[in-house]
Amino acid sequence: MAVKYIPFFPEPIEGQAILDNFSRTLRYKGNTDVKGRLQRGMPYYELETVETVGKQDTENMVIRGECLSACAYLKDNGIKVDLVYIDPPFASGADYAKKVYIRRNPKIVEEIAKAEEELDIDELKAFEEKMYGDVWDKEKYLNWMYENLIAIKSVMSDTASIYIHLDHHIGHYVKILMDEIFGEDNFQREIIWDIQVLSGFKTLAPNWVRGHDVIYYYSNSDDRIFNKIFLPHTEKYLQMFNREDANGRKYMVAHGQTRYLDELKDGKPCGDVWNDIMSFQQQPTSAEKVDYATQKPETLLERIIKASSNEEMLVADFFGGSGVTAKVANDLGRKFIHCDIGINSIQTTRDRLVSAGASFKVMEIKDGVQLYRNPVQTMEKIKSLIPGLKNEDKVNEFWEGYISDSKLGKVPVYVPNLMDSSSKLLDEVMMNRILHEAIPDLPNDIKKVIIYYIDITSKEEIEKFISDDKSTLMEIELRDLKDVLDDVVIEDYAEFECKKATQELMGQKVETDGFVIEINKFISDRVTQKIDDYNKKALVNDKKGTFKPIEISQDGLELIEFLSVDCSAAEGEWHSDSEIKIDKNGYVIVNGQKTKSFWNGTINSEKKPLRLKIRNICGDETEWKIE
Ligand SMILES: C[S@@+](CC[C@H](N)C(=O)[O-])C[C@H]1O[C@@H](n2cnc3c(N)ncnc32)[C@H](O)[C@@H]1O
Missing domain, CATH: 3.40.1340 (Dna-directed Rna Polymerases I, Ii, And Iii 27 Kd Polypeptide; Chain: A; domain 1)
Known part of the structure; x- marks a missing residue:
């Protein structure tokens, strides 16, 4: 049960007349339910900090839970955000899935390498898992979005801006909601992001090729932050400066005015049609990709964050997905809040921020629902x-x-x-x-x-x-x-040994500083069940009889994605003193740094480990105490 309900509306200042700008002018089906919920307020649940990464006094947050509950927490704690970017589900009618890759088993690397030569590696190693559904009826979606938007508004500072990223599915309806909530006067721009569809099935439609998203930009007041962005001039434009004066200065004459090339310092002021930012359709193998469906590029967020916030300001994304907003905000010296309901988003973002050297807290909203993975x-x-x-x-x-x-x-x-x-x-x-x-x-x-x-x-x-x-x-x-x-939830099972680290010295093993944990066995019923279901379905659909079921080895080490040891505390908030992530190709990322080595089945730490955490390839995490 919620601890309490936090009003969506700002507390009226004593003696101050307020306009009831929240009474709805649009009527969607089910609106009476929405009214009841709006009157009750945002559900406030307790939040538990499950991990702190980097500086202990960090204000950055990665919150697992619903946008509404995250806003209730922020509002109750008097935290105001300066910039919001959201890319909520689009009501696209699609279910988004994640490819889960079976990792390289360090104990049978050679056999796997041989198998890879003979078989299609993707089929051998991966299966799909549902991440989040985006199938809505319009009324429900708009009522849901209305609540989320007023919750977000209630935690925005007076000078804050909000960018909401949508597309043709629902964009124009949400624009009307935004007008109602933020006021038409606070509508700033409709940004068209041309995602440049150059090839593929989208280009085959007997129609204009659909190739853009819309981003609605609103502010909370006229007093907003806006740092103008300048883009390099095009070659074509620069070539127009084709005259030269007596001093050798290049110039052109346009509309009766003389313009000099050397006076063009800042470039061209950026407009509201963005066609210079590549989507992942154009760069499918980009190193920036983290295998998150609907992931947006960093350059897009860079433009928004640079324009509408300053250093040290707080940037929030309540539908954070792959963590792009948090990552870019951190790179640009802003503070961040990332919120999402899916475990996959939280883990992807956490790992991405660790690699970026960010400090942050990972928090979980205790809304009484063990959300499984999503x-x-x-x-x-x-x-x-x-x-x-x-x-x-x-x-x-x-x-x-x-x-x-x-x-x-x-x-x-x-x-x-x-x-x-x-x-x-x-x-x-x-x-x-x-x-x-x-x-x-x-x-x-x-x-x-x-x-x-x-x-x-x-x-x-x-x-x-x-x-x-x-x-x-x-x-x-x-x-x-x-x-x-x-x-x-059935926890995973592991067998492991913790020993003093050793090194070879003149043909002999000698103890050195530090510790090593060797994983001997890992069993995950949750993952095994998924693989069994996948094998069964694939066999039924295998008309050609070529499908090779995914088989898991006796020791099951190929089901491990991530390991972390805590040498600081045996219980409570997690502190990762040493961590290893195994990427889909089997390479290890050690404490956030990519390497070209394969995992050897162990994890090292300088101090004596007190706890071990293992995340399986589907994202479930289990902890063990080390005696
Ligand atoms: C379109 S994706 C965001 C992608 C993100 N912009 C990126 O670049 O990776 C939408 C996200 O909203 C999350 N989501 C859906 N409903 C939510 C809710 N009520 N509260 C918080 N997150 C939610 C989904 O789990 C999903 O990760």
Whole structure:
């Protein structure tokens, strides 16, 4: 349950008249629910700092959780941001997936090398995993976006700016929301980012080739920061200075005015159509890529951050993805906040920032939901874990399925949708809908329903609300989904040995300073299950009979992506004293620095390690104490 609710609206200053500019002028379906939630405020949950990287007093944050809850935390702590860039899901109708690469097993490197010569390496080593869903109906999306935007506005400083990155799917609708929230007068520019589609299936459409994103730029007031950006002049323009005066100065005459080449100091002021920033479609093998679907290039963020903030200012991205905003903000001497709901985003960003030498805290919003890796995967898992739940013959859209009871017959089951944060909380508004819309729609022979919830305002209050309502005689059982979610997580298993480090000296092994941990075995049921599912599906679809199932070795070391040792504390906040990341090609990144060596199955540390953390290739992390 949320600790408290934080009002979206700024606290009125005593004696100051305020305009109620939040009363909505647009009406989307489901707006009554939104109104109820807006009145209640942003859910504030406790935040736990799980790791500090670099300087202990850093103000930079990498937050795992929802935008709404992150804003509640910032607002409650009086933290104001100076610049916001967001690239939220676009309502594109797509599900985004991540390719998971099986790593090189240090114990059987030679066999793998041989196998790679014979087989298609990608097929042998990778499978796909869902990251986040972007499938929405328009009304839901806009209501959700409205809440997020007013939450963000409530933590923006008076001089802050916001850039929202969208495309043709929903951009123009969100522009209207932005006008409503920030005021038409604060609309600054619509930026067109020409992503320059030069080849591929997009160019084949019997139509104009669709090749741009839109970025709406608003400010909180006229008093905004704006540092003009100048771009180099084009060759064509420079060639127009083709006359020379008596002193050898090059010039041209335009509109009756003489312009000298040597007076063109700053270049051309940057306009609102950006066609000089390469997207990853044009540079698919860029070293900057971190294998995150929808990752944006650093040059794009560089332009926005340089223009709309100054050094030491706080830059926030509440849908941070691969961490591009945080990385660039840090490079440019700004402070940053990165927020995202997916574990993959948090890990990718953390590792990217470690490589960039940044200091930051990794924080987790304790919203009572063990999100597994991300909401899409958790939803799939939950459905398989509710005992007896069948959904082949769906009662209707509202109910997830039903459980067959020998005495009561079919018992419909409602499961909140984790991908839709608005359905997470069971409150009176939601219960009212169930009592007056969902239950009356059920066939007459239904005697009982089960309502799962993730978060509840108060179980007693909701039960009282049901009994006071008296609109149905049906039995309504409320069940906590967290009990099911707890079963989702089965920790990984590892066997390892911690020894004093040694070195070869005149053919003999002698002890040296430092320690070494050797990993002998690693078992991850979660990953193995994924691979089994992938193999089964691929075999069914393998019409040519050429598919070679992915096999995992006995010691399972190829399922490890990252190791870290903490030599500072045996419990509490993590402190990574030494870490190794194994990239998809098997090369190790040691303490953020890329190398051209393969992993040898060990991790070293200068001091005695107290804890070991291993992240598997799907992103689950497990910790072990070292005695
Ligand atoms: C289009 S991607 C952002 C990509 C990012 N700009 C980059 O360059 O890598 C959108 C991100 O929003 C995250 N997301 C979706 N719903 C969210 C929510 N309610 N709160 C925070 N993050 C969310 C997804 O996990 C995803 O990483």
